[in-house]
Amino acid sequence: MTDRPSLRLHDTATGAVRDFVPLRPGHASIYLCGATVQAAPHIGHVRSGVAFDVLRRWLSARGYDVAFVRNVTDIDDKILTKAAAAGRPWWEWAATYEREFTAAYEALGVLPPSVEPRATGHITQMVELIQRLIDRGHAYTGGGDVYFDVLSYPEYGQLSGHKIDDVHQGEGAATGKRDPRDFTLWKGAKPGEPSWPTPWGPGRPGWHLECSAMAGAYLGPAFDIHCGGMDLVFPHHENEIAQSRAAGDGFANYWLHNGWVTLGGEKMSKSLGNVLSMSAVLQRVRPAELRYYLGSAHYRSMLEFSENALHDAVNAYVGIEEFLHRVRSRVGAVVPTTWTERFAAALDDDLAVPIALAEVHRTRAEGNRALDSGDHDGALVAAGAIRAMMGVLGCDPLDERWESRDETSAALAAVDVLVRAELERRATARAEQDWALADEIRGRLKDAGIDVTDTGDGPQWSLLVEGTA
Secondary structure, three states: OOOOOOOEEEEOOOOEEEEOOOOEOOEEEEEEOOOEOOOOOEHHHHHHHHHHHHHHHHHHHOOOEEEEEEOEEOOOHHHHHHHHHHOOOHHHHHHHHHHHHHHHHHHOOOOOOOEOOEHHHOHHHHHHHHHHHHHOOOEEEEOOEEEEOHHHOOOOOOOOOOOHHHOOOOOOOOOOOOOOOOEEEEEEOOOOOOOEOOOOOOEEEOHHHHHHHHHHHHHOOEEEEEEEEHHHHHHHHHHHHHHHHHOOOOEEEEEEEEOOEEEOOEEOOOOOOOOOEHHHHOOOOOHHHHHHHHHHOOOOOOEEOOHHHHHHHHHHHHHHHHHHHHHHHHOOOOOOOOOOHHHHHHHHEOOOHHHHHHHHHHHHHHHHHHHHOOOHHHHHHHHHHHHHHHHHOOOOOOOHHHHHHOHHHHHHHHHHHHHHHHHHHHHHHHHOOOHHHHHHHHHHHHHOOEEEEEEOOEEEEEEOOOOOO
16 A cells, blocks of 8 residues: 555545545545345345445455444334334344345345444443533424434535525424424334433434444544445435534544436335345346446446346356356466556546446456467466456455355356266267267257367367357
8 A cells, every 4th residue: 555545535525536545544444324124125225235345345455454334223213113014023123124134235245344233232322422412502302302403503514515494304293393404313202112211301313313323433533434325415414414523523534425226217215116126136146246237337326227237247247257267177276366557546536346347358358368369378367367356346256255155156067077077078089080979979068058169278168058059
């Protein structure tokens, strides 16, 4: 890692791409708004996990010691409403879907966070934050609730650009508010709802309060990067900034927001009924292929879902995978080496993954030409670079997590053993000029959907594409 900043990130707060200069040299602290565990995850939910996993991996690859916090919101109006409608305890409902989110992240190779705090485990920190705000004149009690006084914080709107006169918190009617623009820090206890004791009476936390308290608990009063979906800019992240800085904390130095996964031009959401669940999509494509697809667009852009786009991503990933397998079978073991300068320049430029992937495919084409011309050293260099680059993107086809857990890869490995035994029999038959037997073996393999090509490196096999036999 050099002294000069190389990574530049788009900061939502300034609306500009800025050099990344960490608060502590060599250390990067990141907070990602995680799931509100009210229902099963769809691919729109996990896009932020994939996008900011690439950020984390690149920072680590660049030599930073990364502290990565991703929270779980396990107490929320929607959780309570859905659990009550199903006749289930709220805590069981939250725990059930927390496990599903964890499984979804793990399936896509998203690295586990340094810590994954639950909101309900940090009530003490929330109460302390509220007290600091009350003491500083930025919060007040009313009707059993505690509210943040928006007008007491002149910088309100600095992240989203909202004018104070246009602010609407999206909260229901509240009798204790002095001003409708104020937002709830603490909700007074209601019959049938969980509650915790506080100096202002029993109740439960407001959504915005949770993240400020948990970020401070693990990353301190000031940290480097706060991440989340663009739908969280207002009011959630705007309110986080207001309550944290009004309490005297510096809070986040950079704000990164990922675009939505859209369907028909609209944000993928359960309310619109246009959800593509993780389980449904993983019945059609492999986890590594879905990760490649979700991470292939620039993190700040919208990703419009279509079956054609998903299919194109699968084909692109398989092309990389097949090249690496060819090199391994013809030349030998492929070890990750290092990325190319163009790949590094792309990721240093606000994580420009589309450009980085273009470099991966350029290197693959170069490697294929080398392999076809008999330049095994050149092919091996290209393959090693591709493994390094795809590793940073979290979907290296030869990584043991994909090969060991991927039934398709396991099946191909088993087929490879059987086919190579047949090819050895065919080679023996050809050496003995038993052309009938050699042709019979090749014909039998073709009938099984396996194409054999004789090359300067010996016979190579591949699966016949449907419609080409």
